[in-house]
Amino acid sequence: MPTPADRLLRRLEWRLGRRLDGRLQGAYRTVWHGAGIDFTDLRAYTPEDDVRHIDWNVTARLDEPFVRKYTEDREVTAWLVVDKSASMRFGGHEGKDSVATELAVSLARVVSQGGNRVGAILFDNAAHRIVPPRTGRDQILRIAHELLKPPVKAPTGRTRGAKRAPATTDLSAMLRLAAMTTAKRRGLIFVMSDFIGEPGWDRPLGMLTHRHEVVVIRVVDPAELDLPDLGVILVEDAETGEQILVDTSDPLLRGRLAGQVDAREAELADAMRRAGVGAHRITTDQDLLAALVDLVHTSGRGRR
Incomplete structure (x- = not known):
């Protein structure tokens, strides 16, 4: 019997095959580069060559300038x-976590074409899981299986002297973990988050962008940007568990919330600029595959 991960991958493969493969396969190779360049040969220098590629040892021995030839590692x-x-x-089911899961599996399938390796770092304050990078369809299934696992529940009791977990997501810790895990070799990093959490994450994100090519994907629910008028409702903070009754039809409340949303969007944009990276915002009501095409074609136009 197919597992949930297998059913998810088959469904996404069918949709990708019907709508996207031809549009994406060439695109990702020109947008997302390999880890470096490999020396292949020497040839005589011409005036059009970059002088930084001159091999001075060979030039001194032969008394004639020679340059190194390279091929890019794809x-x-x-x-x-x-x-x-x-x-x-x-x-819920069609919420941010579901969108991030489908997007992650779709990206894994696209990038893994041609033998590229894909790994995953799944982060929560309570626990984190690391899937080392490998190639092949079985690896995508492994990542999908980990993504579909239920969340780890935080322990209810505390032992004396134990540190209390932060009330909101420690995004800096997530990015530091990513930097530490991927330190061996330059790579392509997709960061998928709603960026609701402890402030100060722009510095570790900036350090990550200095080492790797980083694509930031911010997943947002439309209700987080524009609160719907639903009357009096009970609202719970998913991070802290705090509950409060809110009259969503109150114009004063809606005005204050709109101002807070605008301020938060501006703060996020400033933090992304400080980190030297642009964020792709994907909402849960978007066509996911159309968003994926746009993501691939717009990535890499900024920082190289």
């Missing part, structure tokens, strides 16, 4: 860094 090692915290579960 193999990509990609990592999916996925926020699995409580706030990502907002919206």
